[in-house]
Amino acid sequence: MEMRFHYLRPDQITVQRNAFPVAYVPLGTLEWHGLHNPLGADGLQAEEIAIRCAKKGGGIVFPTVYYGESRVNSLLETDLKYREGICERMSLQQDAFDDNKYPYTGMQQIEHYNHHLIHIMSEVASYGFKLVVFVVGHYPLIENARCAVISYNQWAYDKRWDRIGAMAVADFLALRDKFENAGDHAGGWETSHLMASNPETVDLSLAAENLQFGIMSKRNPITSTAEFGNEIYDIAVNEIVERVNKWMKDPGKNMGHGINLE
Numbered sequence: 001m002e003m004r005f006h007y008l009r010p011d012q013i014t015v016q017r018n019a020f021p022v023a024y025v026p027l028g029t030l031e032w033h034g035l036h037n038p039l040g041a042d043g044l045q046a047e048e049i050a051i052r053c054a055k056k057g058g059g060i061v062f063p064t065v066y067y068g069e070s071r072v073n074s075l076l077e078t079d080l081k082y083r084e085g086i087c088e089r090m091s092l093q094q095d096a097f098d099d100n101k102y103p104y105t106g107m108q109q110i111e112h113y114n115h116h117l118i119h120i121m122s123e124v125a126s127y128g129f130k131l132v133v134f135v136v137g138h139y140p141l142i143e144n145a146r147c148a149v150i151s152y153n154q155w156a157y158d159k160r161w162d163r164i165g166a167m168a169v170a171d172f173l174a175l176r177d178k179f180e181n182a183g184d185h186a187g188g189w190e191t192s193h194l195m196a197s198n199p200e201t202v203d204l205s206l207a208a209e210n211l212q213f214g215i216m217s218k219r220n221p222i223t224s225t226a227e228f229g230n231e232i233y234d235i236a237v238n239e240i241v242e243r244v245n246k247w248m249k250d251p252g253k254n255m256g257h258g259i260n261l262e
Contacts, residue, residue, distance in 0.1 A: 003054040005062045013060065013127070020058025021130040022244055024050035025120060027065050027145060029138040032076045032086050032214050034186040036207035036221060038198075040066065041190055046137030048197040049171060049236060053135070057241035062124060068116045070109035072099045074140035076185070082214045089213065110144065117148035118155075125164035131247060133240070136170040139183065146261050153259060165255050167247065171236035178235060187217020188224045189232065196229030 001016075002008060005023070008016070028043020038044065043064045050061045076082050077097040087094050095101070104112065117134065124132045134145040145168035156163035172183025183189055194202050207221040215221060247254050254260070 003051050003061050005060050016060050017128055022059035023124045023129040023132045024054055024059055024061045024135055025132055026050045026135045027137060027141045029069055030066060034215050035211055036203050037186055037191060037194060038201040041194060042137035044198050045193045046135045050135045052233060052237045053240050056237055057244060069113045069141060070106055071102055072106040076214050085213050113144050114147050118152050121152050121164060121166055129164060131165045134168040136168060142168055142170050165251055169240050174236045174239040181218045184217030184219060186215045187221050188219025191221040191224035192229035195224055195226040196233060
């Protein structure tokens with residue numbers, strides 16, 4: 001069954017929404033993930049988790065968000081340890097990722113993205129969903145997503161109409177008590193994910209020791225397997241679906257002041 005909102009006709013959306021009114025919104029970015037992985041790695045992983053959640057527990061997956069986050073904070077391309085090397089490997093000028101290439105400050109970009117997520121929540125709500133689940137692929141965006149959830153909840157708290165609930169999830173948080181060093185950047189964790197869901201985007205020959213650059217992991221990407229990727233995908237999905245089901249059983253408990261963000 002197709003789970004992606006933008007692929008569905010109105011009648012299909014209505015049936016699936018009425019059966020389980022949960023909308024998953026994957027959050028990614030465009031960022032260096034080694035020579036062996038695509039720059040859209042974070043969004044691809046978030047989308048795969050969202051689709052697996054919807055297939056397992058119900059719900060619909062909205063289009064993945066790749067744009068709008070801060071491009072001068074928490075990004076490998078702007079990290080002084082990696083910026084020069086990334087520019088060299090991508091045949092870019094050394095100042096390609098400088099802050100002054102963007103018309104807005106880092107704080108303005110953060111605020112813009114938070115507003116963008118709040119707007120997305122309102123858009124999802126307009127289609128009759130009761131819960132939006134931000135599935136974070138680029139780990140730093142968990143803070144933006146949580147901020148958006150809190151801000152929307154505060155704004156909509158005393159509205160007369162039924163408001164949408166929201167939560168933000170990430171696989172590395174869902175699995176931190178189940179795996180040592182859950183999550184990574186372009187290492188054996190993320191690369192295994194991509195080998196399981198998007199194998200055509202990975203070239204392990206480019207993960208050889210002498211080619212590795214911009215990898216943050218205790219798992220060497222050369223050891224990545226689709227089997228491990230599917231394992232950690234599925235365990236994360238089980239954890240997220242369980243949390244979603246718990247929310248749906250008692251929405252009121254999760255829409256007041258001081259909501260639990262975990």
